[in-house]
Amino acid sequence: MTAVNARSVDSPTSDGSHAPLITLENVRWHVPTPRGLVKAVDGVSLSARDGEIVCLVGESGCGKTTTGKIAAGLLTPTSGRVLYEGRDISSLRGDDFNRFRRGVQLVHQDPYASINPMHTVGATLSAPLRRHGFAGSSSAARTRAAELLDLVDLTPSKDFLDKYPHQLSGGQRQRVAIARALTVEPRFIVADEPVSMVDVSIRISLLNTMLRLQRELGTGFLFITHDLALARYFAWGGRIGVMYVGRMVELGLASDLVANPQHPYTRALLSAIPEADPELTRRKTRVELRSLEIPSLLKLPSGCTFHPRCPQFETGLCEVSVPQLRAPGSTVAELDSSNVHAVACHVVARG
């Protein structure tokens, strides 16, 4: 159909061995607070190959941003490991660690807060170029900065180099933030709700720019969003993971997951999302939850954390043990095998 549609999961740059570029192994982020232990992320496993797009979807407080920060090496998980090119990042030192730092970049949610208002766009982009040795001189840095602006569709780039952030719109700022991430030629970008602060009418063009970067430069993305429709658009051909209070409850190919959701939580989410089509949205059948209360992270329910709200709850099963993320019908827990549609639900797993 379209070029975007034809995107394959395998990027042209991958060496064919399918070794993941970045892997999260059972990572946890448990924070002690005066009121108790907060399990913000509780055993998430995920991997991404070179050039792959993975989306993390969930409601606020589900741990998707924390997971993103762990993947970018900004938070050290309280347990579990993060592997970059197969090596634990906590064991990397010196040049090896710098390679990881350059390889994985983060684009923050709020472009009004993430860019220094005192620096021009050119200065913002030149600093990492000089620091990481991608430009030997300030004029070389300026030339490269202009190229990067072209790359993120801020054209003509000469007009933007000497502008300050306050002279730019939200969408343009976010493009600068993406260009800044690209300065160090990363192989993987963690984008945390990059378009939530951007106006609807220009959201898509920002996503399209990022998709083009993925196609042309082979940059992989971990795209974090609460909007499943956006995730479906962005990750078409990649994968979507759905998180619920710190755990991954469903993981699968984007097209498959949205068309054929398995976990009761995913089904509830999909049935609840309003769509920009009056006939369609008013005709949708809703999945009714047993409770609207989102559990407190301080006092998570036993067993499956979704069981107090789940319409398919079964006594003696769901509140007893924690379901593992696995393909339906399979008995082995899937850490993360790329094309499997995995679900963490006792009822679904039983078939």
Add this chain to the structure above:
Amino acid sequence: MNGTVASAIGGTGVFAPPSRFRLPWSSAVDARVDGSKLPKEVVLSVRDLTVAYRVRRGMVQAVRKVSFDLRRGETLALIGESGSGKTTLALALVRLLVRAAKVTDGTVVYQRDGRAVDVLRVGSDALRHYRWNECAMVFQSALNALNPVLRVREQFIDVARAHGMTNRATAVARTLELLKLVQLDAERVAGSYPHELSGGMRQRVLIAMGLLLDPQVIILDEPTTALDILTQRTVIDLLRRLKEERQFALILVSHDLALAAELADQVATVYAGRIVECGSVADIFYRPNHPYTVGLLNAVPTLSGDFRSLVSVRGQPPDLIDLPRGCSFLPRCPFGTPECEREDPHLVSVVPGGPSIPGAGSHTAACFHAPTVAKGFSRRLQTEQGDEVASPDASAKRGAR
């Protein structure tokens, strides 16, 4: 849930406020307008409303010549990107504009029981009565709209007292009833401070507060923007049920097309301070006539259906101080011709001879090329059977069933 909605409303009969709460309309006598020309079911009739903000650089033309009719029980969604003037328009309807803003032209006629007043010209007593008793506004940020140091109950009582409901016990009883109506644990929420409530709960508290004096018109500014999906769903379903049962008219200000698709009867696309297209929800979503509406529709991803490539509306919204010559959408428009630069197109009916004022039964667009735009638009949607049909046929089919 505590009891059904019907019992919550009908239970004690407190819902219809006793007549002594009603300020006499006589204080509005100088602003009384000839309502005989207004159809009886029209509650709000806006004509040529124009609002400008004075800033150092000049005048920001935030709302330009906006006209529409709102009927009882009808929901009008104002859709547009940020900075399009939709919130300013809503604020002007309840005269809550900041001092730098001036209504430079137009009328806002409010009608109840056959009597009509021009809201923009009523005196302060009548205005105070109009706000909240007749037309309530629920503000965008549910956290900022509530006083953080007062319990929810006290804030309800404050509103009630300010609008003449002096008996505390009655006010409390009504507060609890309304909190039940919006599916909250009434006793607990009434005794809570705002920070003890989640975003969705606060939003529902505000909706309940809007209903406190049983207004005919409720204005909701981005009611679901900051909410999570499942909470958003609760609020949408709640609004739909409330408006069916209470029959108030709703003005929905949002950038979210999906919300309009869910709730609206009429949808108005607002661009650079003007309504550039207005029609029934089906007209706007399946038969758009303005390139900006088409642009918005093409920029929103859906969950169902095939994958389709999306494109944003190119370019930037115009500078409202220094508007482009002719049609203000021209710099971003793929259909532009020299004609568009010469003259700013008026809002006219897309059906020959149809009414040119936005409101029920009319479909209007401000574009010289409306027929071409309409012809070029085809949106596919899936029917229940899963076979794809072009949308107008699909809706016709459904209408026939």
